Amino acid sequence: MRVAVFSRLALLVVSTVFFIMNTNAAYAQDIRTGDHLVTQVSNDFIDVSAGFGGAVIDLFGDRNDANTDVAIVVEGPKRRVTIWQKEQVMGAWVNRYFVSFDSVPVFYSYALDKRDFIINNSELSEKHNVGIEALFKEEQIRKSRSIDDIEVFRNALVEERKNLGVFPQAPEMVEFLNPYFFRARFKIPQSVPTGEYKIHTYLVKDGAIIDRAVQAVSIKQVGINGLFLRMAKENSFFYGLGCILFAFIAGWFVSAVRVKV
Amino acid sequence: MLIYLPIAEMAVAVEEIFLLGFFVGFVSGVFGVGGGFLTTPLLIFMGIPPTVAVGTQASQLVASGTSGVIGYWKKGYVDFFVGTVMLCGGVVGTVFGIIIFELMQYLGQIDLVISLLYIILMGSVGGMMLFESVFSLSKGKRKSVKHEFNRFNSPSLISRLPYKMRFPRSKLYISAFVPAGIGFVSGFLVSTMGVGGGFLLVPAMIYILGMPAYLVAGTSLFQIIFTSAFSTIMHAVTNNSVDILLALFLIIGGVIGARFGVMASKKVKGARARVILALIVLAVCTKMAVHLFLTPDNFFVTVM
Numbered sequence: 001m002r003v004a005v006f007s008r009l010a011l012l013v014v015s016t017v018f019f020i021m022n023t024n025a026a027y028a029q030d031i032r033t034g035d036h037l038v039t040q041v042s043n044d045f046i047d048v049s050a051g052f053g054g055a056v057i058d059l060f061g062d063r064n065d066a067n068t069d070v071a072i073v074v075e076g077p078k079r080r081v082t083i084w085q086k087e088q089v090m091g092a093w094v095n096r097y098f099v100s101f102d103s104v105p106v107f108y109s110y111a112l113d114k115r116d117f118i119i120n121n122s123e124l125s126e127k128h129n130v131g132i133e134a135l136f137k138e139e140q141i142r143k144s145r146s147i148d149d150i151e152v153f154r155n156a157l158v159e160e161r162k163n164l165g166v167f168p169q170a171p172e173m174v175e176f177l178n179p180y181f182f183r184a185r186f187k188i189p190q191s192v193p194t195g196e197y198k199i200h201t202y203l204v205k206d207g208a209i210i211d212r213a214v215q216a217v218s219i220k221q222v223g224i225n226g227l228f229l230r231m232a233k234e235n236s237f238f239y240g241l242g243c244i245l246f247a248f249i250a251g252w253f254v255s256a257v258r259v260k261v
Numbered sequence: 262m263l264i265y266l267p268i269a270e271m272a273v274a275v276e277e278i279f280l281l282g283f284f285v286g287f288v289s290g291v292f293g294v295g296g297g298f299l300t301t302p303l304l305i306f307m308g309i310p311p312t313v314a315v316g317t318q319a320s321q322l323v324a325s326g327t328s329g330v331i332g333y334w335k336k337g338y339v340d341f342f343v344g345t346v347m348l349c350g351g352v353v354g355t356v357f358g359i360i361i362f363e364l365m366q367y368l369g370q371i372d373l374v375i376s377l378l379y380i381i382l383m384g385s386v387g388g389m390m391l392f393e394s395v396f397s398l399s400k401g402k403r404k405s406v407k408h409e410f411n412r413f414n415s416p417s418l419i420s421r422l423p424y425k426m427r428f429p430r431s432k433l434y435i436s437a438f439v440p441a442g443i444g445f446v447s448g449f450l451v452s453t454m455g456v457g458g459g460f461l462l463v464p465a466m467i468y469i470l471g472m473p474a475y476l477v478a479g480t481s482l483f484q485i486i487f488t489s490a491f492s493t494i495m496h497a498v499t500n501n502s503v504d505i506l507l508a509l510f511l512i513i514g515g516v517i518g519a520r521f522g523v524m525a526s527k528k529v530k531g532a533r534a535r536v537i538l539a540l541i542v543l544a545v546c547t548k549m550a551v552h553l554f555l556t557p558d559n560f561f562v563t564v565m
Contacts (some may be wrong), residue, residue: 007401050506052265052272084369084562092377092553095562156561190263190272225267228505232268232497240497243320243505244490247512251327254516 036211037203038062044215047115047222048194056187057217059111059199066179069117069204071130074186076107076166076219077195083153097144099153101136106193108135108161111172111184121207128209132158132167167188194219268504269313275510277307282514289325289515290522292538293478297322297456298383299512301375302545309507310365311375316496316503318339318455319489322530323513326457326486328519333479340476341432344441344483350441351488354448359495362453366500369564379549386460387542394535431472438526439470444484452492457485486496 041056061073081104084095110130125134136154143150148166161167166189174184196218221229231239263272281303289296297318304314333339366373422436443465450458462481466472472480497503529537 030298048265050264050267051262053263082369082564084564086557086560086562092373093555093557094373098369120271153561156559157563160559160561160563181410190377191270219424221267221529225265225506228267232501232503232505235492236498239505240494240503243497243503243508244493246321246505247320247323247490247493247508248327250516251324252328254324254328254519255331 036064036068037201037213039199039201039213039215041199041215041217044217046183046188046217046219048192048219048225049221049223050225052190053141054190054192057186057188057197057199059184059186059201059215061182061184061201061213063180063182063203063211065203065205065210067205068210069081069203070111070113070172070174070182071117071124071128072172072184073129073200073202074107074109074197075105075129075200076197078103078105078195080104081157082203083157085147085153085156086227097147099144099147100142100148101154101157103202104109104135105155106195107197108132109168109186111171111174111186113174113176113182115171117204121204123209124202124204128200130202131171135196164191188219192219194221264506264510265505266313266504268307268502269507271308273309273507275402276498278507278510279514281307282479283518284514284542285511286325286518286520287522287525288518288538288541290311290519290524291526292522292534293526294538295297295322295329295457295459296515297454298379298460299545301455302379304507305372305375305505305550310502311371312362312496312500312502313504313507315362315375315453315455316493316500317507319492319496320505320508321502321511321515322451322455322457322489323486323493324508325515325519326482326489327445328481328516330482330486333482338475339483340428340472341348341477341480341483343428343431343433343470343472343476345446346426346428346437346440347444347480348487350444351448351451351484352491353441354445354450355452355488355492355495356446356448358449358452358492359499361449363499372562375454376549378450380546381455382450382461382489382552383542383546383549387539390535391539391543394532394539397551398532398536402470412557431476433471437468440466443469444488447481447485447561448488448492450490451485452495457489459485493516 003130004052039059039061046055046057057074061070063070080100080102082098082100085097086093088094089096124130129135141150147153160224162169165187172184172186174182176182194217199215199217202209202212220226231242262275264275265272285296285303288294288299300321301314301318304318305311330339362371362373363375370473373398374527419558422438424437425434426437427434441464446465447458447462449459450456459481463477466477467474493503526534
């Protein structure tokens with residue numbers, strides 16, 4: 001009886017240890033960070049105040065092997081986006097067909113040291129979102145039943161985002177200050193959506209990722225803007241009340257001035 | 262100078278917002294109208310999302326309504342009893358409007374609904390106003406309409422409605438459903454279009470309710486203040502779409518514009534003023550219609 005319990009316990013312990021070792025091994029295999037690559041972002045927060053006029057994020061990095069390629073991806077928070085295609089109904093142009101992508105980054109940019117090394121590298125593009133082509137994946141999609149070709153919708157979205165300056169027209173260049181030390185610059189436009197931004201850097205050798213690093217930048221509204229946003233989100237009833245109160249006072253003030261003059 | 266709007270999460274030029282407010286304030290000063298029918302479409306043309314335009318405009322109506330009503334109140338030209346009954350209908354209409362707004366947003370048709378409402382309402386009101394004012398201009402002196410209003414007989418259907426109430430100030434004995442119904446329409450317009458609806462309320466209160474004309478403007482303003490205040494809170498809570506910075510610059514521009522407008526109003530009067538107002542209303546309507554019916558440059562619209 002006792003032996004049976006012990007053997008069962010032993011089995012449990014052994015299997016648990018194996019399980020932990022296994023996941024550790026898988027983890028270690030997936031990311032080997034820090035061996036070949038170190039990155040540092042110039043500023044890990046960007047304050048958006050009422051007079052915000054855009055910003056720049058510099059990413060600095062150091063690699064220990066000059067015979068590698070560098071790919072950098074900047075991604076903002078992801079949101080669902082719906083694209084409507086207009087069609088003429090009784091003369092009026094009406095939103096008719098839609099395609100929704102579940103997680104489109106509000107801001108996206110990427111930088112490469114050479115233009116072409118990501119071509120045919122499905123690991124980089126599909127798994128790590130290097131390049132705009134990789135951004136919208138099949139399984140994220142919801143759409144009108146009659147729509148088969150989502151490509152036009154995707155292109156329309158990308159084109160719009162490019163015009164807004166939140167998607168890149170072309171990849172940024174990774175500049176090397178010496179064979180090991182590099183820098184990439186990303187412009188953040190004025191109308192930037194706020195949130196947590198992530199910068200992933202991949203070091204690629206012979207088509208395989210040998211190291212990677214991640215940096216975070218928090219873009220937040222501060223000051224009076226931050227206060228208003230927080231109020232509106234967390235206490236929307238009192239925010240609405242505040243707006244009304246302000247409007248009442250403004251209206252009252254106007255009529256008082258009007259009477260005097 | 263560009264300014265970042267906290268709720269819309271976008272940068273806009275302050276001068277543009279200020280000029281827009283100024284222009285609308287000027288128009289409202291000259292013609293004595295709310296001007297909401299100009300603000301919402303102009304904000305949308307500027308690239309502000311329709312939800313933010315409508316939600317913010319509601320709070321701006323509170324400001325312009327308050328400044329307007331005080332003058333009438335001092336002269337005793339506000340019937341608070343009728344106004345309150347209308348307000349009850351206004352609250353229900355606002356809730357209904359918000360539900361429609363939410364539903365249409367979900368279906369991706371909110372732009373269409375706003376455009377259609379504008380084209381139909383503005384087109385008919387502007388058209389009638391133009392016709393009437395041009396007609397009276399060509400005829401010279403027009404007859405004083407004020408005396409005809411009260412003699413207008415209420416349709417028999419309205420007099421048969423239940424829950425009749427006495428409104429001593431307006432000398433009315435009428436079903437409470439009638440003022441509440443008019444308030445309902447106003448609430449619906451505020452919450453879906455961001456307009457006070459004075460252009461509909463005033464004639465409705467004169468012709469359908471049969472209120473004395475001198476009480477109409479003040480009472481409708483009184484009602485609009487509270488209906489749009491309620492709509493502001495509803496938009497803030499359900500859509501999170503009231504941008505206080507946007508409202509601030511609209512109101513400042515509006516205040517200054519209104520002062521100049523009042524000065525200018527002494528020079529433009531009567532039928533001639535109504536012709537100009539009708540043309541402005543029709544211009545907005547035409548712009549909306551062109552936007553809706555002309556082949557667009559871009560066949561795709563993205564919605565977050």
